[in-house]
Amino acid sequence: MMVVRLLYFAWLRERLGCAEEEVALPPGIGTVGDLLGWLRGRGGAYAAVLTETARIRSAVNQDFASDATPIRAGDEIALFPPITGG
């Protein structure tokens, strides 16, 4: 089991009803894309919200990431919509 910290922002946070959580991932989850698939498998809001992959961006340890970015135990992984600041 690999424990990571997940952060959600903007409408992802609202629609999932969660800003932050720690999850224990089963073996075989090695990338952001794997993580998204595993989260969708939880069903409910996760299945509904995390299928909108074209509107979801990610960061691993506060650096922008892609589905292919590797994840490791203890990582901080954030999921959020395309940014709209400035």
Next chain:
Amino acid sequence: MAFIRVGPEDFDLGTEMAALRAAAGDIGAVASFIGIVRGGAAAPMTAMTLEHYPGMTERAIASMAAEAETRFALSACRVIHRTGRIPLGGQIVLVMTACGHRQAALDATAYLIDWLKVAAPFWKKEHLADGTDIWVEARNADDSAAARWQTP
């Protein structure tokens, strides 16, 4: 070393310029950009809320400010980005740069605000006059504005 502040406090242009000039020393030009909450074309808006990713936001701005300082040979640079609820007409963001000559100051300011819009993790929510709230969608035009700086 750029001055960066991310948080709910408002800012005063004169105060910030005095601080910038104190840090810059002998310079010939200061340029600035201020972003303001505007009414909204489609539906009347009363306020906006800015959410951000604490930690990553500051790091992202520090990285782009360091890049601008080198690329445009800046003497000083200040970036202030507000968070939380800001009413119509309120100030959202300040970018201010100082250097020897006008062109580099103007270019560095445009460079920083273009990159802030696409590479600093902030999200805007609009509060409409009819009581509904909507998250602002990212604009392709913002990506294009930032991309022009990749081929100088």
